[in-house]
Amino acid sequence: MKAPxxxxxxxxxxxxxxxxxxxxxxKEAMVYVVRCGDDVRCAKVFKEATQRSFRQAxxxxxxxxxxxxxxxxxxxxxTKFGRESQEAAWQSAEVDALYRLxxxxxxxxxxxxxxxxxxxxxxxxxAHGDAAPRLNDSSFTTEQxxxxxGMLIEQVVLMLCAGIVHAxxxxxxxxxAADGPVIIDLPQAVDAAGNNHAQRxxxxxxxxxxxFFGRFAPSLLSTQYGPEIxxxxxxxxxxxxxxxxxxFKTVERKADLSSVFREINDAKSTEEARRERLKAHYxxxxx
Numbered sequence: 001m002k003a004p005x006x007x008x009x010x011x012x013x014x015x016x017x018x019x020x021x022x023x024x025x026x027k028e029a030m031v032y033v034v035r036c037g038d039d040v041r042c043a044k045v046f047k048e049a050t051q052r053s054f055r056q057a058x059x060x061x062x063x064x065x066x067x068x069x070x071x072x073x074x075x076x077x078x079t080k081f082g083r084e085s086q087e088a089a090w091q092s093a094e095v096d097a098l099y100r101l102x103x104x105x106x107x108x109x110x111x112x113x114x115x116x117x118x119x120x121x122x123x124x125x126x127a128h129g130d131a132a133p134r135l136n137d138s139s140f141t142t143e144q145x146x147x148x149x150g151m152l153i154e155q156v157v158l159m160l161c162a163g164i165v166h167a168x169x170x171x172x173x174x175x176x177a178a179d180g181p182v183i184i185d186l187p188q189a190v191d192a193a194g195n196n197h198a199q200r201x202x203x204x205x206x207x208x209x210x211x212f213f214g215r216f217a218p219s220l221l222s223t224q225y226g227p228e229i230x231x232x233x234x235x236x237x238x239x240x241x242x243x244x245x246x247x248f249k250t251v252e253r254k255a256d257l258s259s260v261f262r263e264i265n266d267a268k269s270t271e272e273a274r275r276e277r278l279k280a281h282y283x284x285x286x287x
Contacts, residue, residue, distance in 0.1 A: 006045045007032065009116050016043065016120065023131055028187060033123060033131065041112065042131075044119040094187040095119055097164055104162035105240075107155050107182045127178040135171040135181060135212070145216035151180050152209055153225050156202070158240050159183075160233055165190050165198045169205035171212045192233070199230050224248035 003011050003019045010016045020033040023042060030045045095114045098121070102108055110122040124132040140148060152174065159166060166189055173185035192198045206226030214221040223246035231248065232238040 004030075004032070004045070006116070006118060007034070007043060010034075010043070010118055010120070013115065015113055015115060016041075019043075026185075034120070036112075036120075040123055041120060042109070042123040044121065046117045046119070093189060094185075097186040097189040100162060101159060101164060101183075101186070104158055106158045106162065107151075107180065108186070109182060109184060124175045124177045124182045124184075126176065132175040132177045132182065135174040135176055138176045140213070140216040142217045145213045146220070148176075148181055149209060149213040149217070149220055152183075153206070153229075153244065154240075155181075155183055156206060156209075156225075157229060157238065157242065157244075160192055160202065160229065161238060161240055163192050165192050165195075165202045166205050167198075167201040170208040202226060202230055 001019050001021060007016065007019055011018065016034045016036050018035045020035060020040065023031040023033050025031075028047055030047065032043045032045065034041055034043045095111065098108055098111045098119070102110055109124055111119065112122070113120040126132045135148075156166075156169070166183065166186065168185065168188045169183065173183070175182045175184055190198055190201060192202070195201075203226040206229065210220055210223060210225070225244060225246050227248040227250070228244055228246065229238065232242060
């Protein structure tokens, strides 16, 4: 097929040799199957912000760094340059996360290049060499579901050990390759240590896996992998080799009322002292 305008630049630069077909159109990108010499790969063409329906929620972008203060100010003001900078930062977040996770051994498509808003990466295929289906288009026996779920829980742990939470993990952004599930779509990935919403997002990711695979293996519905993983992570005891149980018991502690009252009294004392200083200040002005 004729190369779309966004891919033509890659053809001219010799990065790809041709476009075979469109693979899919998502809420934030178009994906094409392309030729690179003797290899077949995929090219993810990010849509312009005005053409996308995915909202760059502040929960996802919290504490993401930009190149300089000028960009940060422009993004805060919502200027044209700011919107362009925000879009570039959003795309770079996925590219950076993909390279980082691939290096950590997480099952993600291997990235090859990022050029002019196009991410060139490995084409994930099934046992027949065709583009792998999404998880939601696949069915499983109980044993297959337990195996695939276990593999994905391992990937969630690997990601967290690399400092990343996917933050939108579900059956719609996981591909079933010939050798098991592969995680895709990372523009909303968050820094586990730097984002205040990371815990909630990780628990949601793991719960999505639990609910989906629980349709095929009901025993998974009673598991508590999310809380167990996050608790180990917070205590600094989570490693890629950690053996999980899927069980977690919340420790309920009685409220320390005396401590609460001390804080209230301290706050009152601080406020009273502030008011006395103000009175003294205005009294000195009248003298």
